[in-house]
Amino acid sequence: MSDYLNLIQLISGILAAALVAVGLFITVKSLNPEKYETIPVKKTVISTLVILAGLLFYAVTKTCTNLTAATEEHYELWTVYLVSAGEVFKMFGFILLIPVVFRLFKPRNRKPQETEDGIPEEPEES
Numbered sequence: 626m627s628d629y630l631n632l633i634q635l636i637s638g639i640l641a642a643a644l645v646a647v648g649l650f651i652t653v654k655s656l657n658p659e660k661y662e663t664i665p666v667k668k669t670v671i672s673t674l675v676i677l678a679g680l681l682f683y684a685v686t687k688t689c690t691n692l693t694a695a696t697e698e699h700y701e702l703w704t705v706y707l708v709s710a711g712e713v714f715k716m717f718g719f720i721l722l723i724p725v726v727f728r729l730f731k732p733r734n735r736k737p738q739e740t741e742d743g744i745p746e747e748p749e750e751s
Contacts, residue, residue: 644679649720651672673724
């Protein structure tokens with residue numbers, strides 16, 4: 626049983642790190658200071674869900690770690706998983722807010738277009 630737990634822990638840990646990295650990459654890739662556009666809502670939701678999946682896989686890793694100590698106490702698997710998920714979200718739950726915070730940052734306004742002389746254009750008065 627211990628060998629299976631180690632294998633599950635290794636696979637879920639690698640998957641968790643990969644999913645969190647992909648979720649953050651989706652958000653950072655959407656940032657483009659030259660376009661002066663906000664991040665689309667769809668990309669924010671997708672990246673948040675990918676990061677959430679990564680944290681849930683990390684909870685599986687923590688469950689495998691906590692399961693060895695909990696077997697002596699005869700707790701059920703779901704009880705150990707929920708406690709582990711609570712620990713993970715207490716420590717790393719702030720990562721879920723990163724895509725939302727990037728979306729809330731408003732880009733700076735566009736600079737006024739300059740003419741060939743290097744002088745900004747002024748609006749015409751009537």
